[in-house]
Amino acid sequence: MDSLTTVISFLVAIIILVSVHEFGHFYVARRCGVKVIRFSIGFGKRIFTRKDKYGTEFALSALPLGGYVKMVDEREGEVAEEDKPFSYNSKTVWQRIAIAAAGPLANFLLALLLYWCSHFLQGTTAVSPVIGKVDEGSIAAQARLVSGQEIIAIDGEPTPTRRAVAMYLLNRLGESGSIRFTTKYPESELKYESEATLDNWLRGTEAPDPIKGLGLEFYYPQLPKVIDNVLDGSAAQKAGFEAGDILVQMDDKEIDSWQSWVNYVRERPGKQIEVVVERNGQQLDLLLTPEEIKNAQGEISGRAGVSVKVPTFPEEMIRRHEYGVLDAMTASVKETWKTGVFVLVSMRKLIFGEISTKNLSGPIGIAKVAASHAEHGFWAFIAFLAHLSIVLGVLNLLPIPILDGGHILFCLIEWVKGSPVSDDVQVWGLKMGMIMIFGVMIIAFYNDILRL
Secondary structure: OHHHHHHHHHHHHHHHHHHHHHHHHHHHHHHOOOOEEEEEEEEEEEEEEEEOOOOOEEEEEEEEEEEEEEEOOHHHOOOOHHHHHHOHHHOOHHHHHHHHHHHHHHHHHHHHHHHHHHHHHHOEEEEOOEEEEEOOOOHHHHOOOOOOOEEEEEOOEEOOOHHHHHHHHHOOOOOOEEEEEEEEOOOOOOEEEEEEEEOOOOOOOOOOOHHHHHOEEEOOOOOOOEEEEEOOOOHHHHHOOOOOOEEEEEOOEEOOOHHHHHHHHHOOOOOOEEEEEEEOOEEEEEEEOOEEEEOOOOOEEEEOOEEEOOOOOOHHHEEEEOOOHHHHHHHHHHHHHHHHHHHHHHHHHHHOOOOOHHHOOOHHHHHHHHHHHHHOOHHHHHHHHHHHHHHHHHHHOOOOOOOHHHHHHHHHHHHHHOOOOOHHHHHHHHHHHHHHHHHHHHHHHHHHHHHO
């Protein structure tokens, strides 16, 4: 079922994004008077086709990992005399630029619409970035950050939520130089300014965690030492545990936190543990033998089969924002812009080695992320679609032959020099572009396989 969810989520995401992207090309081409031969979602054998009154074939092909719009173009073969005025190459430079840019622009508009819908209809709810713990000798300690403070800005950029902190820090990956923090205590308006130094911060790290990289943890309410639910047939049920039991001792050791209890059980698969619980004001002795569980790496750990009731954050730490129609649009524009800039900055850092190429993901990685967001609900999947749509738009605008940005680049050169780029140069550029894209795909696939 997990595999099926992953595949379905990936296909839904790809089909939506590709359809919107190719429709952008299709719509503007039609508006510019170009005859469109085929609009296809997917590659390979066509499994469904339909033609409209203009003779354009709409197709769904067997391999739904992309798509294309095929136009009348004299560079690609013989064109009937009556179709020459409607060919792509017969149009002006600016019309061809508009057609090439329409696909990425459609992706940006889709992201804007999705963000707008989620903001306007759902609003946003987040948690304030209050520090829970600072590691000794860390960057956070160097900046004199302390537990209980709220990070309200970094380098002057407001950080009202934990996500805002993480997103800003991701933009500093691989960098050297100073980093400035503005903090305050939640019950006070007095602000504190502090500074630390980054030195090739997390450069080359696979799947970097910027929060841990600073050496801090955010505050989380402590889990109560109370059992909320006992799974049927579990080791805990067999030992006599009940919902509402308060954990007191394990093998004559006091249970000081829920996490220490979980760790103790995990480390003792198949080994008997003497547990003392408090039930209805009385202490009971129970004998628990944790079930042996094997993970994907073949490692064995213990499991009791109980869950804890997750506590809620204090109300003063919750950041809720309801939007009107216009406010939601403004917020969506800002989110789309910030995400696009982040993608560009990340690409630059990949090229200059500030971010490890191990962080590249191919179709398998994207599919797993899509499934994860789908499991978290409809709006989480919508947010993922918006983010991926921006990534697709930015990637296609890169000035690499074979991508939309490459076509725009050739058109701009033609505009400057007054004549088209020679066929030899265009063919050479396309070959180089294919090699670059193919190389990146190999790295991404390789990373996906290693992660499996």
